[in-house]
Amino acid sequence: MLFQVGGQGSRPTFFEMAAAEQLPASLRGALTYSIGVLALRRPFLHKLLDFEDESFALLMLLLESHTLRTTDASFSESLYGLRRRPANFTLQNHSTSSSAAGLRRRQRLLSVLFLVVFPYFKSKLHSIYNRERQANLQATLWGHEDEGAFEHDYSTSDSAPSVNATITKRLQRIVGFCYPWLHATTEGLQFAYQLLYLLDATGYYSLPLHVLGIHVCRATGQELMDTSSRISKMRSRERERLRGPQWLKTLQGALLSCTYTVLDYAQTGLIAAVFFFKMMEWWYQSAEERMSAPTVYPPPPPPPPPKVAKEGIPLPPDRTICPLCSQKRVNPSVVTVSGFVFCYACIFKYVTQSKRCPITLMPATVDQIRRLFHDV
Numbered sequence: 001m002l003f004q005v006g007g008q009g010s011r012p013t014f015f016e017m018a019a020a021e022q023l024p025a026s027l028r029g030a031l032t033y034s035i036g037v038l039a040l041r042r043p044f045l046h047k048l049l050d051f052e053d054e055s056f057a058l059l060m061l062l063l064e065s066h067t068l069r070t071t072d073a074s075f076s077e078s079l080y081g082l083r084r085r086p087a088n089f090t091l092q093n094h095s096t097s098s099s100a101a102g103l104r105r106r107q108r109l110l111s112v113l114f115l116v117v118f119p120y121f122k123s124k125l126h127s128i129y130n131r132e133r134q135a136n137l138q139a140t141l142w143g144h145e146d147e148g149a150f151e152h153d154y155s156t157s158d159s160a161p162s163v164n165a166t167i168t169k170r171l172q173r174i175v176g177f178c179y180p181w182l183h184a185t186t187e188g189l190q191f192a193y194q195l196l197y198l199l200d201a202t203g204y205y206s207l208p209l210h211v212l213g214i215h216v217c218r219a220t221g222q223e224l225m226d227t228s229s230r231i232s233k234m235r236s237r238e239r240e241r242l243r244g245p246q247w248l249k250t251l252q253g254a255l256l257s258c259t260y261t262v263l264d265y266a267q268t269g270l271i272a273a274v275f276f277f278k279m280m281e282w283w284y285q286s287a288e289e290r291m292s293a294p295t296v297y298p299p300p301p302p303p304p305p306p307k308v309a310k311e312g313i314p315l316p317p318d319r320t321i322c323p324l325c326s327q328k329r330v331n332p333s334v335v336t337v338s339g340f341v342f343c344y345a346c347i348f349k350y351v352t353q354s355k356r357c358p359i360t361l362m363p364a365t366v367d368q369i370r371r372l373f374h375d376v
Contacts, residue, residue: 010217014198016080017205017216023076024119028056053127057120064115068108070231074115077216084111087203087213107212114208122186125179132176235260306338309361315340322346324358332372337362344371 032052039045048055063075071078072085084103103111189207196202204210238256242249308315313323322329324346331344338357342350347369350358357364 010220011203012080012082012216012218014194016082017197018194020074020076020080020082021206023079024060031056053120053123057116061112061116064112068103068111070234072103072108073216073219074111081219082216083219084214085217087215103214107214110212111208111214114212118208125175125182128172128175129179132172136176306340306360306362308359312361313358315359324350334370334372335364336368336370337364341372344369 032049035045035048039049060075067073067075067078068084071083073083077084084107086103086107186207193202193204193206193210197205202210203215205216209216235256239253242252244252316323316326320329321327322343323340324342327343329341329343332341333344333347334341335347335351335357338360340357340359342358347358348366351364351366351369355364356362
């Protein structure tokens, strides 16, 4: 994952930053789809889907807090070998130790706020806005459902709608009106910062980074070594702070070891699990498509041409001659029961009188005569 270590310069490219920004959304979509598939056999997993925003926010809170505490980077940035540095940290002191150039506690807390809390509230506002928009659309087509319900309630009871329901409805309307402007503002600012970053006009990729005064830089090999040693020292101090009897210390140490193992492999394990699941899904889906694909058979051969009856009119040697009048065909028409072509006037008169084809003597009606616009 750390393929950018030792790259050209410490400033990440636009594509690195864009990939790191889009990774949480892609990860959420993959996890939601995976849990939805597993919930078909394990119904209790539907609880996670019912609280999708809260579940993903809790997961990202754990991952972002751990990675910011240990590597001074967000979850996605650490996968791409990026680190967060204060804005006053320039290329001249890039060779200093990571502890001297690390983030302050306030910057880590605010980073978690911008990475987890704000996206969570934005997702909830988006859900409320979608429900309000659907309700407005339904009201435009079918009218408000609440009007009839309220009239029925007033006619049967003197109680008015509850205060909580009224406040909730007003808040939903406020969100439905304000959210498009808020979303357009945030997306416009994001686009402006990305464009300026792409043109090398600013060192901040987004507005939250500018507010926090943080630059994103590539990690060097020395920084990775310093990070590993710092994590080891932090864990050693945490083990030394354990208090209580020996059995309690042993139990706490085992829990800490399990926690450290899960956190160490949470990043790569989560990405690898989703990738493996999607690969297996593609594999089985391709196999099912091959098994369920309809078999294509060759078209059946055409039926043999109808035979000329012994008592029928013989066919002329020239195919452009009408068998009835022995003249060049005029307004050629075909009898669908046999496929032979005649003059329209000749065949119409014959079929009207005889109710059959003059050559094969097969029963025919006037409705089975079709005009041809190109004589064959």
